[in-house]
Amino acid sequence: MFAIRNKSIMNSFIRFHHIYIDHYDISSTGISLNEFRQRRHSLVNLIRHYMKTEQKQSSKNFTICLPASSRLYMGPDVAYFPFKQQSDFYYLTGCMQPDAILLINGNDQTFSTNLFLSRCTMHSTDEYERWFGPTITDGEKICQIFGIDKVYPIDQLITLKLPSSSILFYNSQFINDKTINKKNVVPFLKRFSSSIVCNQLTSFLHSLRSIKSFAEQNLIRRVCQLTSIAFINTMKNCKKDIENEYLVKAQFQYECEKLGDLSMAFYPVVAANGRANTIHYQKNNQSINKDGLIMLDGGCLFKQYSSDMTRRFSSAQRQLYEILLTVHKDLIQYIDSADTIISREKLNALADQYMIKYLREENILSRTIDENYAKNIIHILCPTGTSHHLGLDVHDCELSTAKQQLRPGNVITIEPGLYIPLTCKDVPSIYRGFAARLEDDILLTEQDIYEAIEKHDLMIKYSNLKLEIFKKTLPPDHFDIQNLEERIQFVKDILExxxxxxxxxxxxxxxxxxxxxxxxxxxxxxxxxxxxxxxxxxxxxxxxxxxxxxxxxxxxxxxxxxxxxxxxxxxxxxxxxxxxxxxxxxxxxxxx
Incomplete structure (x- = not known):
């Protein structure tokens, strides 16, 4: 890392000149410009519907304020990399520029989109580009790139003329979020102190984001395929006598990054010797016992979309692992055959039922304990949720509650886990300390597009819905594949x-x-x-x-x-x- 010798260059950041964005090709996102436009239009329609039905003010003006992430720094001049854009902002714009703000002004008839950007802050564009690379400074060109009506310098946000009596839509978390540009957002919000304010903008956006478009499905499908290959190659290339967790982590990161434009969706979990009982274990630096279980929970980020997968490598406690695998398969089978409304809450309850059933059948839980006590034990042994949404964030659309009905276009995880503390007296001592989870990413799609995606050979028929298992490509245990035909099909599935x-x-x-x-x-x-x-x-x-x-x-x-x-x-x-x-x-x- 080179230090900036002339600190006046950095100090000149306070002298604003013209707006700019780093050189950007929106076609590289995998999402079309028209789709970004349609997303903004869909949000506006939701806002209009809300104003008409909840606020009883269909003709009222409204303003939507959505800031981008700020760039975070590890220390002087050293930014965290890669930059992660605020997901709602990216969903509506496709813009990766830090410290920007999207403002949408409208009413029941029309709306306009405005993008506020930082000014180029060095003495010249040439000087900036020498340090940071090509930029685009032409306002009209920036409008064309993102399909935005107008672009302004961000310092003009506070003085921009707004429609009279606007209802403000924003998210209250912006006030406390350290990753956004509060210097410009907070003064702007104060302009609405006497206005009607709806501070749950994210709930509208998450209802849109939870339904993945065809383009999004393709991006998530691709990142899941690549992550599956990285998992398999990690298994292949980590010797059975591997000595430390950090070697597994390093191998996984290498296998991901060598596949192309991938980064880590989150810091991977490599937990050996029962340390998976720490559910978000992150040290990844402890020794691995011979023939011990290694759990790897990792995911990749590809064009801002995430994958999230978990597999174990080897285990002497095969009996418990088989129970976990059976629960996993049963949940998939339930979704496959269900003719009723499905929710993540229902999947959680089913996972508990299945786990109690199989633990009792194997005499790991006593058959004599009553149902209520068994449920209490399971809440200790299975403290994690069985499913979450997946997309621009690993835990996507956090405001989509577990009670909400799953719909076509949802991408969710199926991830039953079993964590038996060493202190648990309700199971035999031989099983204490065991911890593992299995995680697959699945897509619910409408029946009428069956033919369009059937070629991927990843379909399971599902009444009026259909289930696509993105991770059929990753078998429960790669080392257990013995049958030749299964091995051949396995290779067919994971590789283009x-x-x-x-x-x-x-x-x-x-x-x-x-x-x-x-x-x-x-x-x-x-x-x-x-x-x-x-x-x-x-x-x-x-x-x-x-x-x-x-x-x-x-x-x-x-x-x-x-x-x-x-x-x-x-x-x-x-x-x-x-x-x-x-x-x-x-x-x-x-x-x-």
Whole structure:
């Protein structure tokens, strides 16, 4: 990290010049500009409906005030990274600029959107860009980028002329929130001291945000797929004798970030040796006993959308883990077959019922205790909720209560947990100290779009709704997968068609002596590589040699293998001396 030598540069931050945003391409968000516009329109319609039905003032003017996050600093000149935008602000604008404010003024007929931005605060744009990168300072261009009517310097917020007798919609938490620009927000709010004020703006926004659009579903689907792959690779690459939790955390973060534009949605939990009983354990620096259970709770952030998943790696206390897995499956099955209203509160109650049932069946809970006492015990053993919304925040739409009916477009987690304290006398001592949870992310969608997403092979029929398990891609225990067909399907589910995944499928089927299917996969891998704009010929020849090997095994001799290779020389590489030499070398190796 470089220190700023000329402190006058930093001190000049108090001398305001022109508005700016860091260079930004809203198309990179995965959400269209029209969708951001539609979100603002939907919020305005909700406000109008509220004013008409609750305030009985349909013709009244209204003002919506929504601030962005401020950039937080670890110390002088050192900002926390990556910057996390205030989710409601991002939902309505797509803007990632810190310290901005969105103001929407309207009535029952029209509305306008205004974005207030900080001014560029160095002596020149060139000076700023030398330190922080390209900017956009043209107000009209900024309006076009975000589909906003007008852009103002943020210091003009306090003097902006407002419609007369406006009802103010904001969120009272803004007053105490350390992550927003209170310097500009608080004086502005004081202008409404004699007005009607609704301080629950977030409740309107969360009712909108809880229903994910098709574009949002695709983003969450993608981040869940990538996180699943990171989990699996972490399991594969962490040796059974791994010594410390921080090594698992480091491996998981590496596996996430190497997949592309991913960051951590939250600080991961890596809890070994019963430390999962600390539900939000975060030290991640303790030693791991041999053959001990390791619980990894982690999630990724992709284009501002989150995933949240939990798996365990290995455990001697298999019996309890199987109970937890059964409860998890039963909850999914219930949603699959339910013909009544479903809520997260109902899922919580069902999880408790299932847990009591299976713990009793395994004689972990006494069959003689009455139902009320059993419920009290379960509240100790299962203190966490079974589900939460997922989206721009890991615990998304916090104002959507557990009693609310789940609807198409909701993305929620299913995460039963079992935490047995060492001090619990109601279970045998052998089980005390066990703690684990299983977490999957699911989407409820309408029946009429079944065909549009069926191709993902992640669908379960669900009366007039349908359930998509984003995390069918991550099996309960990767190390338990023995059946070849299941392994092949597993690879199909988690990876998009690619040279690597198709070759892996070819390898699986080849070693199972399913030669015809292996040839299909290898040929598909070859076709994918040859379609690439940057062909890797080492891959091409490796695949050719794999195909030749399949022919040899299929026919029981090397004649077919050599014939295939000689045919390549006579057709595809007849004018390519270098590549022909590579194939001749392979033929010599076969005969040798």
């Amino acid at each position: 068609p690619s040279v690597k995944s198709l070759r892996e499928l070819g390898n699986e089927t080849f070693y199972n002596s399913n030669f015809d299917q292996a040839l299909i996969y290898y040929q598909q891998a070859l076709d994918e590589e040859l379609k690439s704009s940057n062909i890797d010929y080492s891959n091409v020849f490796d695949i050719h040699f794999e195909i030749a090997q399949v022919h040899a095994k299929k026919d029981g001799n090397h004649t077919s293998e050599v014939n295939y290779l000689q045919k390549l020389i006579g057709t595809q590489y007849s004018d390519d001396t270098l590549h022909s030499a590579v194939i001749y070398s392979k033929i010599a190796e076969v005969y040798g």
